[in-house]
Amino acid sequence: MNTFLSRLNTLFAFSISVVAAVTFACFLTTHFLDYTQDVEIEVKKAIVKNMEEFYVGEKHDLGHLRFSLKANMTPVFNWNCKELFLYLMAEYETPRNKINQVVLWDKIINRGENAVLDLKKVHAKYYFFDDGSELRGKNITLSLHWNVIPNAGYLWRVKGRQDLGYTLPDSYAGSRV
């Protein structure tokens, strides 16, 4: 019984060591790769309205956007990249806030799935509420970012090589997008 236990112990310790070594190798072999890609963003239509924001209880500016997005994420995947969390971010400045960042759309691509993005004239997924009523006439920068989720390792946040500057309309719209 003694040798059985000690053999089991050795086997167990060895398996754990091997798994740890492979995990570390996974991390080390992919840590220094370049995860950036080219990105094409276009705004097809944008309007600004003013309405009460849920939970907040105040009327804030709400932006409605339709955009097109083209990017090929296939080269970003490798044996250590199990998922890409992509998000389209709008950045702008207002008198109240120096930095405003709002995620308008996101998507999860797992390793093995189709990683080519070709969206045409899609609506934003999330509400583009301002922290106030200062969206009219503002210059916004739209950029695509992705979070590299590894099997093991560092959680990179990468920005697409190109971004888009766009100016929101000066006045509130009366109709729907």
Place this chain on the structure above:
Amino acid sequence: MEMFDDFKRMNKRQVYYQVLNFGMIIASALMIWKGMMVATGSESPIVVVLSGSMEPAFYRGDLLFLGNDRSDPIRAGEIVVFKIEGRDIPIVHRVIKVHETHEGKIKFLTKGDNNEVDDRGLYKPGQLWVEKPHVVGRARGFVPYVGMVTIIMNDYPKLKYAVLGLLGLFVLLHRE
């Protein structure tokens, strides 16, 4: 049992040595943990993912290495670990909105990848944003599955005491 043979052969001085050895191990572990707290700036530099609200990126039992570099402001897309006042359990979600005033005061909104809506329903009543004091750290590194040990030990505390007790006994009774 053969386990006690080593111990039976020890004289008093060797017993003291064993106890000191045990103390050294505990102290080293504590030093490493506290050292990581200082190096990362986070009160809890390693956390275990407890819920499925960030699937498929993180599953229950995965381990996250946190950083909290105060000179690097929190931006949209980052995964933050934060606590809500009055509740002990930290939440691991993604930042989807950031508003920073000209004076540098930041507030942000979070949402779990696997949730349909943002976290305003989770915050304290009346709370609309997460702010820096709530943040425990930001996820920087990831290792899968390893945290399952912690979850099992927390779900079955008797197992935790048994394992720790046996380990302690082992260190005390055996020589290097």
